[in-house]
Amino acid sequence: TILGTDLVKNEKTAKSYTIYNIQITEDVKSWVITRRYKQFLSLHDSLKATFGNGEVPKRFPRRRFMKNMSPHEIDKRHQKLQAWLNAVLNSPKLLEHPKVKHFLIIDMQEVDFRPILARNNEKTQIKIQPDVENMGYLFKLSRGAWRRRWFVLRHGILYKYEKPTSKHPFGHYLL
Numbered sequence: 001t002i003l004g005t006d007l008v009k010n011e012k013t014a015k016s017y018t019i020y021n022i023q024i025t026e027d028v029k030s031w032v033i034t035r036r037y038k039q040f041l042s043l044h045d046s047l048k049a050t051f052g053n054g055e056v057p058k059r060f061p062r063r064r065f066m067k068n069m070s071p072h073e074i075d076k077r078h079q080k081l082q083a084w085l086n087a088v089l090n091s092p093k094l095l096e097h098p099k100v101k102h103f104l105i106i107d108m109q110e111v112d113f114r115p116i117l118a119r120n121n122e123k124t125q126i127k128i129q130p131d132v133e134n135m136g137y138l139f140k141l142s143r144g145a146w147r148r149r150w151f152v153l154r155h156g157i158l159y160k161y162e163k164p165t166s167k168h169p170f171g172h173y174l175l
Contacts, residue, residue, distance in 0.1 A: 002020055002021065002022050002023075002078065002081065002082050002085070003021040003022065003023050003032070004020075004021055004154075005018050005019065005020055005021070005074055005078055006018070006019050006021065006034075007069070016069060017036060017037075018036070018037065018069070018074055018077075019034045019035065019036055020034065020035050020036070020037075020040075020078065020081065021033075021034055022034070022035060022085075024104055033104065033105070035103070037061075037063070037077065037081075039103065040060075040081055040084075040085070041060075041063065043088075043099055043100065043103050044056065044060045044084070046099045047088070047094060047097065047099065047100070050097065050099075051093075051094070055091070055093060055094065056088075056094070057083075057084050057087035057088055057091075059080060059083065059084060060080070060084050061076070061077045061080040061081060061084070070164060070165040070166060071152060071159075071161060071164075071166065071168075071169070072135070072150065072152075072161075072164030072165060073164075073165075075135055075152055088100060134152075134153040135150070135151065135152040135153065136150070136151065137149065137150055137151070138151045140160075149161065149162070150162070150163055150164045150166070152169075153175075156174065156175050157172050157173070157174055157175065158172060158173040158175055159171075159172045160172060160173070
């Protein structure tokens with residue numbers, strides 16, 4: 001499960017980047033790893049080099065150099081990465097690849113995926129659950145006038161943004 005994203009600021013360069021918090025669960029064992037987009041991209045490129053375009057899931061999110069830190073862009077990329085990673089993890093051939101195993105480990109501990117592959121039931125499969133449930137424009141009545149606002153629904157909280165390119169919400173509603 002990709003639990004969510006965090007914005008990290010490099011204090012030396014003053015540049016920000018997004019990290020993705022990913023929870024891996026197998027039976028009763030669970031661990032959390034953090035990965036950057038460039039680590040996802042490196043995995044994608046390695047898998048393409050090994051297996052070609054036929055086996056590797058398509059629709060990997062493109063790298064964007066401008067306006068990629070807005071919540072709208074982060075949420076779109078998050079959803080696409082979830083779909084891509086879910087497809088990788090549901091392919092036994094890709095799941096056994098050393099680069100995928102390395103991507104999913106924490107503190108260099110080896111993870112044995114054979115029990116996951118041997119049991120094919122809902123309880124033991126690795127699943128990616130969406131962090132963002134929905135997003136889009138809604139109209140809100142404010143001081144007698146309807147105002148168009150960008151909203152993101154995440155974990156039962158509706159976050160309100162001025163526009164899709166805004167970096168921070170200016171309000172939220174518990175649902």
